[in-house]
Amino acid sequence: MSSIISVRDLVKRYRTVTAVNGITFDVPEGICFGLLGPNGAGKTTAIEMIEGILAPTSGEIVFRNAPIDDRFKEKVGIQFQSTALPEFITVRETLELFASFYPDPRSLSEIVDICSLGDIIDRDNRKLSGGQRQRLLLALAIVHRPELVFLDEPTTGLDPQARRNFWSLIERIKSERTTIILTTHYMDEAQLLCDQVAIMDHGRILELDTPQTLLDRHFSGAVIRVPDPGSSFLRDPATLPEGAVARDGSVEMVSDRVDESIRRLLDADLNLDGLSVHKPDLEDLFLKLTGSSLRA
Ligand SMILES: Nc1ncnc2c1ncn2[C@@H]1O[C@H](COP(=O)(O)OP(=O)(O)OP(=O)(O)O)[C@@H](O)[C@H]1O
Ligand SMILES: [Mg+2]
Structure with missing residues (x-):
């Protein structure tokens, strides 16, 4: 599989913080690539450098084996971690406005169908719920049929049902062979959607592979969890x-x-009340690699 994006020794240093501290990876065409990690790991900084929004301190980014040029912007779609939508206009007007920026956008009916926007098409952007807003932002990111889509924590703050709805949208875009680079701190989401994951912490990549390969490398057997063992055991491990x-x-x-x-x-x-036994997942792997819980 050829790489759509290659990143070599990418670094972003601010005066007192090194946000990204030398990361190297290739993203094969057509996959969903996950950048995972806790708050402050460097995920947004990393993808904003790849998107061309932030200048790297050092390192190299290559798109289809060539340096990034002006046409790159037309080939990528971006859903930022936080984005303001135009106010006082409807979902329909917003889609028409964004489509008008491109020479060959998807039709309104196609984008409404892909992103399930039919029910809210005439609603003012200010009235959208969190999940509806994320669906519209995704629609805006893919309206021009990009080859590569960046999604920065697209499901943070959504309820479980809205997250699941969003996952099926992402599966649908993936089925069109669009490459996706996704950041998330939900390990269940990564395990479900991502073909490859890079686990980041403190600006570095700790591990990179398919979720199952990573789990097989680090675990054999099951995880037994005792939620309420008794305080003496916690005081004196x-x-x-x-x-x-x-x-x-x-x-x-x-x-x-x-x-x-x-x-x-x-x-x-x-005290074994509430004891559970489960197959290790990426959440367990993250704990093992960093010694701390993801959402602590
Ligand atoms: N413009 C900036 N100036 C100084 N430090 C910054 C700047 N932008 C980011 N940082 C720092 O770089 C580190 C990485 O931030 P980044 O936003 O990339 O993390 P993240 O993994 O996206 O986190 P989150 O999950 O909270 O979105 C953090 O410590 C952050 O405070
Ligand atoms: Mg971020």
Whole structure:
């Protein structure tokens, strides 16, 4: 698969902060590539450099094996982390306005269908709910059939149903072979949508691969979680059985032999109310890599 974007040793330094500290990756054409990480990891800074909005301190960005030129802007669509919509006009007028900027935009009916905007087409932009607003912003980012779309935390703040609706829109754009670069701090979202993920923290990439490859590399077995072990165990982790660690007020154990591990927890006299066993996910991986919870 050929790369649509290649990034080499990209750095962005501000006076007192290094927001992006030397990142290198290739994005193959047609995939959904996820940049994951907690607040302040450097995700927005990284994609704004790739978008051409922010000048890098150093490093190189290549689009289809050539340096980025003026035509790049026509080939990409951008949904910023926060964007003001024009006020006092409707969704329909907004779509028509943005479509008028391009030589060969999608028709109004096509974009309304893709982004499910039919119910709100005559509503004033100021009256949109969070989820409706995100759908309109996505429509504006893809109205000109871009080859590459940047979505910066498109589902932050949406309720679970609105997030799920948004995910199906993203799947639909992906099915048209449009490449997507997505930032998120929701690991479930990344696991579902992304073909490859780069996990970022403090301006660096800690790991980069397909979600399943990363999980296979770091885990075998299941994660046992004890949500309410008893305060003495949290105060003095030395009292925990071998292999168990205290984290965010609960106790966790990664185990190949669930029955044996639970027996050890029982023998140590932990309170096992609410105990759960699940297959490790990207959230667990992030905890393992950084030692801290994503949304702490
Ligand atoms: N213009 C700026 N001047 C100084 N520091 C900045 C500037 N922009 C970003 N930073 C800092 O760079 C770091 C990375 O910020 P960035 O916005 O890229 O993080 P992020 O991963 O997108 O976080 P979030 O999930 O909160 O959106 C942060 O510490 C931030 O405070
Ligand atoms: Mg950001």
